Amino acid sequence: MPDIQFLPLPDVQRPLLEKFYRAHRSPMRARGEAQMWVARRSEVIGGMCLTPVAGGHWLTGLFVAPTERGRGVAAGLIAAALTSVEGNVWLFCEPELSGFYQRLGFVETLQLPQELASRLERYRQTKRLVSLAHLTRQ
Structure with missing residues (x-):
């Protein structure tokens, strides 16, 4: 993996991440206020938002x-992005993916900020999801 760069993507380059998602027919989107991250060689090979x-x-x-x-x-990509932010990091995923995130230090949790708790409640009306958190040591 030494030839892969993990970088925050400047806001002006947001279309690059959107283009990557579309090229792979992914339903993912770069959210407006999110800090975008990419993994790239000569081109983008992965992306995520915080x-x-x-x-x-x-x-x-x-x-x-x-x-x-x-x-x-x-x-x-996750490891690089986690070093750049303070506080906890939460995510929602399908139960079969929780093992992957747990190997990266995430734990299942029901303790969510209110805005995420209400969103998770809505999402669970149509999807099976678990909530995970990468907790800051205090």
């Missing part, structure tokens, strides 16, 4: 190009 919320950030939009999966791209 949106500020009370007490930390909400991780969304994690997507790695299918040809790059299983090579540690997602783990590297």
